[in-house]
Amino acid sequence: MFNDVVNDVSYAGSAMRGEILGLERRRFWRDEDKLEIVASVGIDGATVTQVAQRHEVTRQQIYAWRHDLKKKGLWSPDAGALFFPLDMPVAAGVLVAQPPLAEAPPPVAVELRLRGGRSLHFESAIDPAALSVLIRSVETA
Known part of the structure; x- marks a missing residue:
């Protein structure tokens, strides 16, 4: 009509x-x-x-x-997110690198949420010492 x-x-x-x-x-x-x-x-x-x-x-x-x-209550920003335990020894506040595994899994994308609403995106194959430095620099920025 x-x-x-x-x-x-x-x-x-x-x-x-x-x-x-x-x-x-x-x-x-x-x-x-x-x-x-x-x-x-x-x-x-x-x-x-x-x-x-x-x-x-x-x-x-x-x-x-x-x-x-x-x-x-039907959706959460974390819906579908996978959380893995992070077991890295710390000596005097510094992360200690562990020897690489014989057969390392393929790297995957990781999101790390920090205080203050900041988040870091990196691959799981990142060196733990480099990750520690990165976290500290982002938290102090």
């Missing part, structure tokens, strides 16, 4: 023409769908912008869904 309707409206003595191109397109998303979309940010390096474009939504919509899902 509203598709391709053209209206001529007279406003204050001048002709104004308005065109309605179609009905408003409004989609309804289930929480499961929202959760899947929000969780796909960061997978294989996908940014919020890329995920939004892929699903034809705005970046702001993804941020709003993230906020709503977090309030409902």
